[in-house]
Amino acid sequence: MDKLLVSPSPHIHSGASTRRIMLDVIIALVPAAVISIIYFGYNAALLIAVCIASAVFSEWASRKIMKREGTCGDLSAVVTGLILALNLPSTLPLWMAIIGAAVAIVVVKQFFGGLGQNFANPAIVGRIVLTMSFTAAMTNWVEPFSWLKGDAVTTATPLASTYAGNADYLDMFLGLTGGSMGETCALALIIGGVYLICRKVISPIIPVVYVGTTAFMLFVCGEDPIKGVLSGGLMLGAFFMATDYVTSPNTKLGKVIFAVGCGLVTAVIRVYGSLPEGASFSILLMNILTPQIDRLVISKPFGVQKEKKEAAK
Amino acid sequence: MKITNLLKPVKRPLGGVKAPHRKNTMNCETVIMPPPERVYIPVQQHIGAPCIPVVKKGDAVKVGQLIADSDKPFSAPIHASVSGTVVEISEKPIVTGQMMPFIVIESDGEMAVDETITPPEINNHDDFIAAVRKSGLVGLGGAGFPASIKLSPPKDKKIDTLIINCAECEPYITADYRECIEKSEDILDGVYKVKDLLGVDRVIICVEDNKPEAIRILSEIAAKDDRDGDAVKIMKLASKYPQGAEKVMIYSATGRKVPAGKLPSDVGCVVMNIASVAFISRYMKTGMPLVAKRITVDGSAVKNPMNVYAPIGTRLCDVVEFTGGTKCDPKKVINGGPMMGMAAYTPEFPVMKQTNAILLFNQEDAKLPTPTACIRCGKCINNCPMRLMPVSVEQALKTNDIDRLKKLNVLNCMECGCCSFGCPAARPLVQSMKLAKQKVR
Structure with missing residues (x-):
């Protein structure tokens, strides 16, 4: 017999892979991406393509420069680029999108050690950096289908115009309002989110608790919770960014704490802040708290609780 | 016939994975392996104190003869598995890498049985425990816990439930399943013997639901038996690895949680492997100690996957050779199941009491995916x-x-x-x- 391979058990593997998970996230984002292209035209398609290309190139180049193993194959850069694109208004100049994706991958992800080591969700930081740097361009939202009319009509998002009360619930649910490309259509995002939950890629805890807390807080503060939930980046954030494995807690209780925190901060920013949008900042803040949450919350091992009770007797 | 003694699990097990079943050898009737040229018997095949050889080089031995024993209570004696001559006693490694004395016996091919072997005389509780100890029985599920210790739980612990483990949750392995199919009468007899010994009023035989035939047979013979009303029940558990782990099984069967660092007896349970109880029944009838073991031989490099009843101490390679050898160069040899078994660096390690499978993987199966960065998916x-x-x-x-x-x-x-x-x-x-x-x- 030839040389034998010796390795610790187990000797079989389930076949799960990072690539497969990332592929599932991409599949889940397809409805939102398709809707964004239908609503906002070829500009949207171009932005999505450019963001993904920039993210993947940044990933490849930074790994190359750092003389590390290439990681483009795990598709995580594609996910980051796609999520970032969906966070942008369709009118954003392409060069800004390129910068956003590069910042997300190079600064947030690779500077900290690559996949699994980033302290915050790269796409969120990309969006925030762009919002801070190019506020006017990043809030230049247009009406859906204005690309068909030929002239882009700039509009406020329902969020900024909440008090005008000009958008009805169904329009908001279907995304027939102004806003960033991927975040207007709640229906598409929910379809994607449910797919991820069914595929067991994400647990429903974070999206449900996050959206629930936000709605509850808005209600307490005297705002319209349904409008609040359907507007802005909340749905996109709750299903696709707050659930990012790397930057959210591992345990169930940790996830609940994280999601409640996200919900509270989002509501507070929306009600009292001067910013148009709170979802990205709230998630960033809770991303930063995640290591602390994970340190404090330890799952209760099987049988340990009982032992403590007995000891107390 | 309507099955009336089938129980549903009390609790769903926590965690666990849906491992592939790959029970290719389910319908392979056990083949008794003739003695190999030599057997290599390690002196410790259990958790506890190692035994000391009581034979020396040149001694003639017969099947079932005591060849190593210990005076410590936490131990199990070792018996000759073939008849022949002791040709060597020397330090060798077992599959874990641990070094210990091996007794090497050259077989004369006769398989002559030791004349002193007679069924043990059981008059009371202590006789029973002493007999189990003498039989050399250890937990056949894999851990190798001496059965005599398991059957004498601390006096202050009230035991009310005997759980018989026939989950066989590891992929590939069908040795316990074949025990159910081929020796179902022994199982029931052993169950009653152990039940009476422990004085428990309920016995739950736990089988995973991927073995419907075993469930049917066990239910039928348990229903036919009128020794003790309906004390013996069969429980169908979900096929979810590691259903057969002691603590997981107790939780599934009774809903009780064994506290961390405690034993099943702390929650009133004793868990025994199904092959162990069947062996007890046979030992009480014949007095033949544990000298052979039913082993599943399978894996992508094995030509004829099958169940083999092999003398303890047979080298893994001899067992595989007996089944018809390999169909390609094996790249990994596993002593045990694919989830918890040990990869061996040579196929020359011996079959031990705890061994329940030998798996040989080809190049493709031996290779595991390369680790990448943790994405903290949880x-x-x-x-x-x-x-x-x-x-x-x-x-x-x-x-x-x-x-x-x-x-x-x-x-x-x-x-x-x-x-x-x-x-x-x-x-x-x-x-x-x-x-x-x-x-x-």
Whole structure:
């Protein structure tokens, strides 16, 4: 017999892979991406393509420069680029999108050690950096289908115009309002989110608790919770960014704490802040708290609780 | 016939993974292997004190003759598995790498049985325990816990439930299943013997639902038997690895949680492997000690996967040779199942009492995916039947943070392998857990 391979058990593997998970996230984002292209035209398609290309190139180049193993194959850069694109208004100049994706991958992800080591969700930081740097361009939202009319009509998002009360619930649910490309259509995002939950890629805890807390807080503060939930980046954030494995807690209780925190901060920013949008900042803040949450919350091992009770007797 | 003695699980097990079944040898009737030229018998095939050889080089031995024993209570004697001559007693490694004396017997091919073997005389409780001890029986499920110790739980612990483990949750292995099919009468007889010994009023035989035939046969013979009304019940458990782990099984069958660091007897249970109880029945009838073991031989490199009844001490390669050899160059030899078995660096290790499978993998199966960066998905936490956090353990291990490892309760890990099995980044998490346990100790 030839040389034998010796390795610790187990000797079989389930076949799960990072690539497969990332592929599932991409599949889940397809409805939102398709809707964004239908609503906002070829500009949207171009932005999505450019963001993904920039993210993947940044990933490849930074790994190359750092003389590390290439990681483009795990598709995580594609996910980051796609999520970032969906966070942008369709009118954003392409060069800004390129910068956003590069910042997300190079600064947030690779500077900290690559996949699994980033302290915050790269796409969120990309969006925030762009919002801070190019506020006017990043809030230049247009009406859906204005690309068909030929002239882009700039509009406020329902969020900024909440008090005008000009958008009805169904329009908001279907995304027939102004806003960033991927975040207007709640229906598409929910379809994607449910797919991820069914595929067991994400647990429903974070999206449900996050959206629930936000709605509850808005209600307490005297705002319209349904409008609040359907507007802005909340749905996109709750299903696709707050659930990012790397930057959210591992345990169930940790996830609940994280999601409640996200919900509270989002509501507070929306009600009292001067910013148009709170979802990205709230998630960033809770991303930063995640290591602390994970340190404090330890799952209760099987049988340990009982032992403590007995000891107390 | 309507099955009336079938129970539903009390609780769903925590965590666990859906491992592939690959029970290719389910319908392979056990083939008795003739004695090999030589058997290599290690003096410790159990948890506890090693035995000391009582034979010397040149001695003639017969099947069932005592060849090594210990005066410590926590031990199990070793018997000759073939008749012949002791040709060597020397230090050799077993599959774990542990060095110990081996008694090498050259077979004369006769398989002559030791004349002194007679059925044990059982008059009371102590006789029974002494007989079990003399039989050399250890837990045949894999751990190798001496059966005489298991059957004498501390007097202050009230035992009310006997659980018979026939989950066989490891992929490939069908040895216990074949025991059910071929020796179902022995099983029931053994169950009643042990039941009377422990004085329990209920017995639950736990079988995974991927073995419907075993469930049917056991239910039928249990229903036919009128010794004790309906004390013996069959329970159909979900086929979810590691259903057969002692603590998981007790939880599924009774809903009781064995406290961390405690034994099943602390929650009033005794768990025995199904092959162990069947052996007890046979031993009480014949007095023939544990000298052979039913083993599943399977894997992608094996030509004829089958179940073999092989003398203890037979080298793994001899068993595989007997089944018809390999169809390609094996790249991995596993002593045990694919989830918890040990990869052997040579196929010359012997079959021991705890061995229940020999798996030979070809190149493709031997190779595991290359580990990539942890994405903190938390699958390992969800999969862990003990509710531990392998991802955090791995992190704490990297920084050598012993206090944190203690807080994470690493010592509760039973190394079932669910974390590594399900890890999308294919990280060797069980390895980290094992290392962490060593560090905490």
